[in-house]
Amino acid sequence: MVLTLGVGWLAVTTLPFLFVVVTSLKSQQDTYSGSAWSLPSALDLSNYRAVLEGGFWVYLRNSLFVVGLSTALILLAGSMAAYVFARMNSRLNRSIFSIVVAGMIVPLHVTLVPVYLMTRTAGLYDTPFALIGPYVASSLPVSIFILTEFMRQIPRELEEAALLDGCGPFAIFWRIFVPLSGPGLATVAIYNAIALWNEFIFAYVLTSTPANRTLPLAVWDFQGQYASNIPATLAVVTLTSLPLIVAYAFGQERIIKGMMVGSVKG
Incomplete structure (x- = not known):
């Protein structure tokens, strides 16, 4: 069965x-x-040749830049915040953590108008940098939640030994918590990279020209260009999906393990 x-x-x-x-x-x-x-x-293979010669590499370059930089910032900010939430026990700390985790239930669509207005005001509209802020902000709640659960599993004895050796909070974070949180950081990196690689709505609203658009918009733009050429349109879909499939094939086990951390105590 x-x-x-x-x-x-x-x-x-x-x-x-x-x-x-x-x-x-x-x-x-x-x-x-x-x-x-x-x-x-x-x-x-003419469909793939036409797509690759039609600006596909520009979309790929933009996706690699935006997703790579966003993921790096998510790991940095998320791990630092998780360290504080995992080790500081106070009512205020727990309240702030609850507020951060509550951000996981906020629909992205309700933020489109204010994010669009802020992007225009900052002069970042229709640039790859317009996507990095929203990507990082929308990904931090779940990333902080996962990393906090990882860091709570680290024995306090290691932290106490480091304090006796003269390490301060930053040294403890970089030398102990970051290395021991490697599986959690890998989980967060893979999870967010896959999600951001396939993100459409912010990329569509905050960019307008092909020179600054990411791969999900390539499908949209090429669909209009090859509206009557179904094989060419599906060639774009195939090329866009391959990096996601490869990344998930190698990282699915880490994602599942990371999401299960904290579900079993003992």
């Missing part, structure tokens, strides 16, 4: 992607003349 359900779920999750890949390798004639699930009569 379990095996049957597993195979069924594998088919549900895999077949759509296989359909996209197979169709992207067809010519337009094959697409419209044969069955949707039929194999291409000959592999047609």
Whole structure:
């Protein structure tokens, strides 16, 4: 029974992607003349060549820059905040932590107008930097929550020994908590990188030209360009999805373990 359900779920999750890949390798004639699930009569790489020559690398460069810098800032700010929440026991600290975690339930759409106005006022509209602030702010609540649970598991004896050796709070953070929180930091990095790589709404609202847009907008822009060319459109979808699939394939175990930290005490 379990095996049957597993195979069924594998088919549900895999077949759509296989359909996209197979169709992207067809010519337009094959697409419209044969069955949707039929194999291409000959592999047609012209769709990928047209996409790669049509500015795809610009979208990829912008995504790598925005997601990479945003993830680095999330790790830095999130780990520092988590260190404070994990080790400072006070009513104010618990209240602030509750407020931060409550940010996980705020719908992103309600922040679009104020974020757009602030971006225009700051002169960052239609630049890659316009996305970094919203990305970091929207990702910090869940990142702080995960990292706080990791850091609460670190034995206090290590911190006390470091204090006896003359280490201050910053030295303890960098030399003890950051290295021992490696699995948590990896979980947060993978989780946020996957989420931000696929983010659409902020990228659509805060950028307007192809030179400053990220990969999710590539699908949108190329869809208009190749509206009548289904294989070319699906070639864009394939190229955009591949980095996500590879990242999740290698990082899914860390994500699951990280989300489970703190669920079992003992």
